Amino acid sequence: MKRSLLQVFAIAVVLILLALPAQGVRADGGNPPAGLGPLGGVDAVIRQWGGYIFVLLTDLVIVAVAIVGILKCLQGVAGGFLGMNGQTGAAIVGLVGVVLVVVMTFVALPAIVQYLESIRPAAPF
């Protein structure tokens, strides 16, 4: 009983939290986006917050690529300087991985998301 009440309370809090910003993101001042019904606000909130997190993570990837790239370059230079060919090879492989991550993040991922959006099915019932 207590747990059920807590669950109901938690759902109510989540719904209120979703509804409050939904009022702010609606471009037409309160009506849901065209083609969407009562949950249109939730859809807009998911897209908005998803966009924020996506941009944040993209920035983090850029920073991480820079740091890892420099680390790998240092590893390669140090390996070459000390005659440790294994370290130089590992650094080159790491740099290739960094390039692949950049391609994945900035070329493949937008294409994948666009493709998923294009095949996103309407309700089949």
Next chain:
Amino acid sequence: MTDAASVLLNLLRNAWVVLTTFIVVIVAIGVLYRSLIVLGGSALGTKYWVAESISSIAVLLVLALLAFIAVPALVKASSASVPTNAGCATNDRVLNQYFPDANQNPINELAVISAQLIVGIGAVRMILAFAKGVTSAAVGGTGQVTTALIEVAGALGASVLASVAVPIAAAFLGSCSH
């Protein structure tokens, strides 16, 4: 009664749209998150992190494709199996006396509404299960993916059971008294 059913179906359709949007957003964020782990693993030289993240990205993409291609096909197949009338209700003498038009027959109307709702709820359960599975895969869980797929099977089983239950319930309630 038809109006109430259309309101409920509209709500379920909206839930479907929201959940599909959620899946797209989680896949995008999950792939980025896993890319960051790949970079971290590459910097630290931990092959396990890199391999795990690459497989997680593949799982995310496969689950999203399954959700967007397989689930609508499964919903259409299950909706074809749920009967849209109670079978012998239109042959009932008492009902036909008061409702000569078969479409106005309350038993048939209830059967149509319940069939639509069964299919709608089943579809939303399936896409919800996939949304849970995608979220779980994005953060590295595997148990939830299995549970989600079991839920999909459960929703399908419920639809098939409903196809048997509706005519039996109609007969049990006396609408097939001829």
